[in-house]
Amino acid sequence: QVQLVESGGGSVQPGGSLRLVCVASGFKLGEFAMAWFRQAPGKDREGVACISNVDANTYYGDSVKGRFTVSRDNAKNTVYLQMNNLKPEDPDVYYCATDPILLINGCRPSWQNPREAEAWGQGTQVTVSS
Numbered sequence: 001q002v003q004l005v006e007s008g009g010g011s012v013q014p015g016g017s018l019r020l021v022c023v024a025s026g027f028k029l030g031e032f033a034m035a036w037f038r039q040a041p042g043k044d045r046e047g048v049a050c051i052s053n054v055d056a057n058t059y060y061g062d063s064v065k066g067r068f069t070v071s072r073d074n075a076k077n078t079v080y081l082q083m084n085n086l087k088p089e090d091p092d093v094y095y096c097a098t099d100p101i102l103l104i105n106g107c108r109p110s111w112q113n114p115r116e117a118e119a120w121g122q123g124t125q126v127t128v129s130s
Helices: none
Strands: 003-007 010-012 018-025 034-039 046-051 058-060 068-073 078-083 092-098 124-128
Touching (some): 003 092, 018 092, 034 068, 034 078
Antiparallel strands (some): 003 018, 068 078
16 A cells, blocks of 8 residues: 655744654655645645656755755655745645656656645645744
8 A cells, every 4th residue: 555654844944954754655756756735724735856767866945946955765655745944835735656657767848737746645734924
């Protein structure tokens, strides 16, 4: 059974940092590109970052470039999202996701489309408040 479990969310002040963790089970995380999304109430799910499984490439949404870093540890079946310089507009529920067909050969150009990910975690809440 494919399962993704996120953790690491919490409440920080503006400018603070958090590291989100996504642990996969039921499949080998190293065989797939992995993506992070976020979603605010009433808004569409937004692609935040994607990390390839076939090369060292990473990709980021425009709103987080230079502040967020995605990484993976295939031996631990885990993907991370380091979030620095958090801003008041960053609070959302953050999800990790993948797809057994569309993300098997790296991050597609359309990786930010949430409809292209089939497997999702339950999400972890990030709050930024002074």
